[in-house]
Amino acid sequence: MQNYSTVLDQITWGIHLNFEGHFASPPNSPSWLTQLQQQDWQRRGIILWDAEFRIVTHHYAGSALELLENLQGNNAWKTNGLTIGSPAFQLSANSVSTPSAKVGGDWVLKNQIELSTDQAQAFVEFLITQESLLKRISLCDQEDAEEALKKIYQHIAAYGRKVREGKKSDKITETTKPYILPFSSRKVTLKHLIYQI
Numbered sequence: 001m002q003n004y005s006t007v008l009d010q011i012t013w014g015i016h017l018n019f020e021g022h023f024a025s026p027p028n029s030p031s032w033l034t035q036l037q038q039q040d041w042q043r044r045g046i047i048l049w050d051a052e053f054r055i056v057t058h059h060y061a062g063s064a065l066e067l068l069e070n071l072q073g074n075n076a077w078k079t080n081g082l083t084i085g086s087p088a089f090q091l092s093a094n095s096v097s098t099p100s101a102k103v104g105g106d107w108v109l110k111n112q113i114e115l116s117t118d119q120a121q122a123f124v125e126f127l128i129t130q131e132s133l134l135k136r137i138s139l140c141d142q143e144d145a146e147e148a149l150k151k152i153y154q155h156i157a158a159y160g161r162k163v164r165e166g167k168k169s170d171k172i173t174e175t176t177k178p179y180i181l182p183f184s185s186r187k188v189t190l191k192h193l194i195y196q197i
Contacts, residue, residue, distance in 0.1 A: 013050045013119065015126050018043060019137055040086070040111075044137060046130075048084055048123065050113045057086045057111045061137035068127040068134075082120035085109025 016027050029041045032054050040058040041047055049056045059067065067084075071077055091105040115123060127134070 011051060013048070013052075013113075015046065015048050015123060017046055017126075017130050017133065017137075019133070044141070046127070046134075048113060053113070055111045055113050057084055057113055059086065060141055061134045062141060063087055064127060065131070065134050065138060068124070068131065071124050071127075077115075077120045077124070078117060081117050082115040082123065083109070083112055084115055084123070085112035 029038060030049065030051055032051065033041060033056065037054075037056040040056045041049075043058050045061050046059040046064040047056060048059075071082075086109065088108055088110045089105055090108045
């Protein structure tokens with residue numbers, strides 16, 4: 001499977017679709033990308049960039065399909081343009097300082113890009129053109145997510161067996177401190193907390 005790209009004006013902005021993520025060759029990246037933006041540039045899904053503001057956004061295929069459905073049902077973008085960004089779950093400050101069973105936070109758009117009406121039209125047309133491929137990619141993403149959850153459940157079950165076996169043999173089981181990732185600010189996205197699929 002190959003990657004598809006629409007270079008609208010490589011100097012100012014553009015869109016491309018990665019199918020295989022890190023394993024395929026996306027279009028040549030702009031020289032201004034940071035290391036983190038390079039990761040987004042290569043991630044499987046829709047990539048949109050703005051060279052003037054040096055921003056790269058990423059949408060997984062399922063997210064891009066939902067966006068397309070919303071844009072087709074609402075024509076406001078045809079007169080007002082469109083703000084696009086990478087969807088992320090941002091934990092509330094209370095969730096970070098006082099962990100509980102319920103996680104609080106909101107979905108936000110990171111790396112926002114303001115698209116003019118012409119740019120929004122080109123973006124929507126690109127999504128429509130690639131809709132069938134986006135559906136196939138979305139299925140692959142779902143399969144990958146199910147496989148990742150399966151592995152997590154296997155690890156949890158294996159750990160549970162080890163704990164039970166340790167108690168049956170009256171061996172002392174060592175408790176280890178949970179590994180906590182250091183964060184430099186209170187704004188934490190789900191991206192920081194889970195392995196990205």
